[in-house]
Amino acid sequence: MAAINEFELIDRFFRRPSQSAVLGIGDDAALVQSTPGHEIALSVDMLVAGRHFFEDVDPESLGYKALAVNLSDMAAMGAKPRWALLAGALPHVESDWLAAFARGFFALADDHGVELIGGDTTRGPLTLCVTIIGEVPRGKALTRGGASPGDAIWLSGPLGDAALALACHSRRVELTASEFESCERALLRPNPRVALGERLRGVASAAIDISDGLTGDLGHVLEASRVGATIQLAAIPRSAVLGARMHGARRAVAIDALLAGGDDYELCFTAPAARTADVESVGRELRLDLASIGVVTSGTALRVEDEAGQALERLPRAFDHFADY
Amino acid sequence: MAAINEFELIDRFFRRPSQSAVLGIGDDAALVQSTPGHEIALSVDMLVAGRHFFEDVDPESLGYKALAVNLSDMAAMGAKPRWALLAGALPHVESDWLAAFARGFFALADDHGVELIGGDTTRGPLTLCVTIIGEVPRGKALTRGGASPGDAIWLSGPLGDAALALACHSRRVELTASEFESCERALLRPNPRVALGERLRGVASAAIDISDGLTGDLGHVLEASRVGATIQLAAIPRSAVLGARMHGARRAVAIDALLAGGDDYELCFTAPAARTADVESVGRELRLDLASIGVVTSGTALRVEDEAGQALERLPRAFDHFADY
Numbered sequence: 160m161a162a163i164n165e166f167e168l169i170d171r172f173f174r175r176p177s178q179s180a181v182l183g184i185g186d187d188a189a190l191v192q193s194t195p196g197h198e199i200a201l202s203v204d205m206l207v208a209g210r211h212f213f214e215d216v217d218p219e220s221l222g223y224k225a226l227a228v229n230l231s232d233m234a235a236m237g238a239k240p241r242w243a244l245l246a247g248a249l250p251h252v253e254s255d256w257l258a259a260f261a262r263g264f265f266a267l268a269d270d271h272g273v274e275l276i277g278g279d280t281t282r283g284p285l286t287l288c289v290t291i292i293g294e295v296p297r298g299k300a301l302t303r304g305g306a307s308p309g310d311a312i313w314l315s316g317p318l319g320d321a322a323l324a325l326a327c328h329s330r331r332v333e334l335t336a337s338e339f340e341s342c343e344r345a346l347l348r349p350n351p352r353v354a355l356g357e358r359l360r361g362v363a364s365a366a367i368d369i370s371d372g373l374t375g376d377l378g379h380v381l382e383a384s385r386v387g388a389t390i391q392l393a394a395i396p397r398s399a400v401l402g403a404r405m406h407g408a409r410r411a412v413a414i415d416a417l418l419a420g421g422d423d424y425e426l427c428f429t430a431p432a433a434r435t436a437d438v439e440s441v442g443r444e445l446r447l448d449l450a451s452i453g454v455v456t457s458g459t460a461l462r463v464e465d466e467a468g469q470a471l472e473r474l475p476r477a478f479d480h481f482a483d484y
Numbered sequence: 485m486a487a488i489n490e491f492e493l494i495d496r497f498f499r500r501p502s503q504s505a506v507l508g509i510g511d512d513a514a515l516v517q518s519t520p521g522h523e524i525a526l527s528v529d530m531l532v533a534g535r536h537f538f539e540d541v542d543p544e545s546l547g548y549k550a551l552a553v554n555l556s557d558m559a560a561m562g563a564k565p566r567w568a569l570l571a572g573a574l575p576h577v578e579s580d581w582l583a584a585f586a587r588g589f590f591a592l593a594d595d596h597g598v599e600l601i602g603g604d605t606t607r608g609p610l611t612l613c614v615t616i617i618g619e620v621p622r623g624k625a626l627t628r629g630g631a632s633p634g635d636a637i638w639l640s641g642p643l644g645d646a647a648l649a650l651a652c653h654s655r656r657v658e659l660t661a662s663e664f665e666s667c668e669r670a671l672l673r674p675n676p677r678v679a680l681g682e683r684l685r686g687v688a689s690a691a692i693d694i695s696d697g698l699t700g701d702l703g704h705v706l707e708a709s710r711v712g713a714t715i716q717l718a719a720i721p722r723s724a725v726l727g728a729r730m731h732g733a734r735r736a737v738a739i740d741a742l743l744a745g746g747d748d749y750e751l752c753f754t755a756p757a758a759r760t761a762d763v764e765s766v767g768r769e770l771r772l773d774l775a776s777i778g779v780v781t782s783g784t785a786l787r788v789e790d791e792a793g794q795a796l797e798r799l800p801r802a803f804d805h806f807a808d809y
Contacts, residue, residue: 181523185708186627187560187692188527188618193518198506201601202513203615205571207608235512246530246613276526279613283532288571288604288613290528293513302511367512383510 222263234356248283322420390453547588573608647745715778
């Protein structure tokens with residue numbers, strides 16, 4: 160292969176005419192201008208091959224997902240994503256791989272009006288690091304700390320399919336080909352709820368995105384808000400694939416996927432009971448089946464009630480990037 | 485070892501009371517407020533073990549350097565660094581290692597008033613990714629594209645010592661223990677020229693920091709500015725250690741280190757001849773030996789003249805993170 164240096168690589172696949180930035184890719188830093196009256200929201204996620212994705216994942220899906228998980232963080236803040244920085248270590252340089260990765264990344268970026276304004280590439284074990292920069296009207300961000308006893312707890316969509324795809328990979332559950340296909344789609348192409356996050360400003364009292372599993376992520380909201388919660392297992396939205404495993408030999412796997420699966424990137428948010436009609440209206444407007452799954456309580460305990468109203472004795476642990484390695 | 489999850493890790497070593505951010509570490513994103521009349525400067529660098537640093541490097545130096553290379557990008561833009569995000573993959577969890585890394589990182593961050601506002605940690609091959617966010621008065625950023633024929637070319641300090649330390653590691657050059665110590669200090673503890681970058685706003689016509697080597701990085705300025713340059717080898721600042729190798733058997737290694745060594749993090753900038761007194765005044769004020777090493781020319785060629793005024797026939801290549809692996 161002819162020697163291609165990293166600058167040429169960046170140019171070829173990732174540099175596009177600057178749209179909304181004062182200065183885009185190609186200098187020591189990018190320059191942007193923030194919108195008056197807004198705060199800047201910033202988040203970073205690192206994805207490591209063999210840990211967050213399979214090394215042989217199709218690169219177009221990987222490009223999509225590397226951005227999607229960051230857009231989901233903006234959604235959880237009620238922020239509008241504007242710009243992104245992409246750093247990556249690659250074990251080797253392959254034009255086709257980079258082209259497909261860029262295709263997946265930019266397809267999602269374009270859907271959300273996000274501009275790639277900078278980055279860094281190097282050789283190394285396959286690792287991706289996306290920094291997302293968004294904006295939110297001053298004081299209007301959705302944080303984890305605003306939930307109050309009595310608030311309803313909502314989910315933006317079904318949980319657990321991504322975890323089922325992984326469970327099938329590791330042979331903890333069997334799926335038909337078409338079941339696996341739909342679960343794998345949830346794993347590879349999560350739909351960040353950006354529009355929902357923006358519409359929940361002034362409606363939701365707290366929000367988080369489900370990246371590490373419902374009980375763990377909801378737990379962060381409860382901790383930050385110094386409250387507890389009771390949720391109904393039966394109320395948690397799920398696919399038909401997962402629902403079919405809730406009774407029988409695979410029930411434990413299905414419950415784990417639902418409560419602690421992670422990689423779902425749905426929003427979990429709380430809203431005062433008085434705002435239920437507003438939440439439902441937002442759901443209709445965005446064509447999302449928003450589901451009320453429980454209620455915020457005083458105290459600090461998270462209680463998950465099964466179909467008979469009994470509290471689950473053991474809550475599956477949240478996904479921990481260290482402990483679960 | 486007792487199980488420590490990643491959230492506890494982050495809390496223990498990296499979460500500190502928020503200073504200048506609206507919302508710091510601990511939510512789905514950080515929130516900051518930009519200063520009116522300013523643009524936001526953003527840059528990211530990824531450092532991979534075995535490529536940008538030795539896997540067994542002392543973690544305090546690594547913490548320092550991971551931030552230093554990013555501060556250097558802000559310096560090269562004339563931006564004031566304000567906030568940072570830190571993402572890291574770690575092969576295992578060691579409290580002592582993390583504590584030392586955090587010590588090095590925060591020592592430099594505190595020197596520059598930079599606040600760590602977010603991050604991400606995961607298990608994986610040792611990799612660090614720092615995003616730096618700074619501010620620069622609107623329209624005042626130093627870019628690579630402003631050099632004009634006749635401008636003087638300046639360097640903020642000596643080049644090549646970091647490369648000599650690496651050359652000694654790989655036995656391409658022999659250094660005494662004290663020589664190695666001073667070169668290794670240049671490699672591990674580069675001094676980002678942030679104050680200089682800020683003072684050069686309105687004085688310099690273009691700027692870049694020397695991360696990949698002088699000829700390569702100056703080459704980026706020439707390309708962006710569509711100009712050429714002639715520089716004098718003899719005028720390039722160097723340490724006594726490197727100077728002692730410029731004559732004799734190691735001259736080729738010394739010239740390579742000086743012209744293409746990389747990892748120096750000095751600023752290279754251009755300024756109109758009429759601003760020479762202003763540049764010298766900034767140098768005196770900041771106690772930096774700013775050196776004029778050549779002049780911007782029309783055309784696009786970079787000519788490096790040796791001590792006898794002869795053009796070097798072969799310019800050492802800039803460091804390329806792919807090709808040189």
